[in-house]
Amino acid sequence: MPASTSPQIIFCCPTIDAKPWADALAKALPEAQIGIWSKMGTNDSTPADYAVTWAPTQAFFDSQPRLKAVFALGAGVDSLLKLQLPESLALVRIEDGGMGAQMAEYVTHALLRHVRRFDQYEQDTRAGKWQQHSAQNPSDYPVGVLGLGQLGRKIAQRVRDLGFSVSGWTRRTQTLDGITCYNGNELTEFLSSCRVLVCALPLTAHTQDILNEQHLSLLRPQAYLINVARGAHLVEADLLKLLDSGHLAGACLDVLRSEPPPGDHPFLTHPRITLTPHIAALTLLEPSIAQISQKIQALHSDQAISGLVQRDRGY
Ligand code: GLV
Numbered sequence: 001m002p003a004s005t006s007p008q009i010i011f012c013c014p015t016i017d018a019k020p021w022a023d024a025l026a027k028a029l030p031e032a033q034i035g036i037w038s039k040m041g042t043n044d045s046t047p048a049d050y051a052v053t054w055a056p057t058q059a060f061f062d063s064q065p066r067l068k069a070v071f072a073l074g075a076g077v078d079s080l081l082k083l084q085l086p087e088s089l090a091l092v093r094i095e096d097g098g099m100g101a102q103m104a105e106y107v108t109h110a111l112l113r114h115v116r117r118f119d120q121y122e123q124d125t126r127a128g129k130w131q132q133h134s135a136q137n138p139s140d141y142p143v144g145v146l147g148l149g150q151l152g153r154k155i156a157q158r159v160r161d162l163g164f165s166v167s168g169w170t171r172r173t174q175t176l177d178g179i180t181c182y183n184g185n186e187l188t189e190f191l192s193s194c195r196v197l198v199c200a201l202p203l204t205a206h207t208q209d210i211l212n213e214q215h216l217s218l219l220r221p222q223a224y225l226i227n228v229a230r231g232a233h234l235v236e237a238d239l240l241k242l243l244d245s246g247h248l249a250g251a252c253l254d255v256l257r258s259e260p261p262p263g264d265h266p267f268l269t270h271p272r273i274t275l276t277p278h279i280a281a282l283t284l285l286e287p288s289i290a291q292i293s294q295k296i297q298a299l300h301s302d303q304a305i306s307g308l309v310q311r312d313r314g315y
Pocket residue numbers: 073074075076077281283
């Protein structure tokens with residue numbers, strides 16, 4: 001990349017330490033000028049061509065009028081789409097970047113923990129009980145994955161390879177080997193076929209609150225919910241209601257509507273809810289920086305890239 005055309009890149013990641021990411025990008029793109037934005041006004045004044053962001057603020061975008069593209073350091077771009085951004089600004093998300101494998105690990109762990117009753121055995125042995133429960137058959141636990149994007153597909157394939165019967169639901173029809181695929185109009189049919197429901201959807205106006213009483217009631221009795229997407233997909237009071245009624249056996253949630261949750265959040269102490277603090281798939285530095293640097297090089301030479309967010313569909 002000739003010095004005369006070297007890209008100006010700025011990081012805006014107020015909730016994480018951007019330095020290691022900026023250092024890695026500087027290594028991958030030695031010609032680039034790289035800064036880290038701070039609302040305190042240090043190192044933030046140069047107008048940049050590209051931004052790399054995690055939880056960016058409106059103030060950042062207001063101070064950066066020359067940006068051509070913004071890279072989200074994650075798969076979900078809902079927090080970016082809440083901001084007022086110029087129409088012409090290209091938004092780019094991480095495409096897998098090691099997240100699919102982590103998601104698949106998380107979901108298979110949660111699924112097997114539930115099906116093999118490891119949660120029950122943990123409680124039993126802590127209470128001094130040495131007691132066997134009946135064996136469970138994977139065929140009694142058909143698994144449905146809401147959302148078959150890059151991450152949802154990896155989850156569905158890994159669960160299928162464990163011997164579970166797997167279906168998936170997506171806006172547009174897809175075909176995936178060994179996985180029954182339902183499209184947007186077939187949500188009722190899809191939900192009625194599952195006992196374990198995994199949410200891997202992007203958060204959009206259409207998917208917010210999709211995990212509600214009406215939909216969760218369609219799952220087979222003694223259903224189990226795994227949410228690795230966004231907290232706003234789930235109507236939290238509806239989950240409690242269905243756990244109380246016994247229709248749902250339990251849930252494993254990596255995301256909540258408010259993170260971190262308030263100290264008196266009922267999920268924190270619920271015996272049938274397992275929580276993790278939004279760690280199902282962490283953005284990995286090396287593959288993500290490799291992806292971003294290649295895409296900046298491509299955009300800087302006017303070449304097309306993949307991973308562009310389509311704002312009209314919300315992801
Ligand atoms: C994490 O939640 C992400 O969107 O990558």
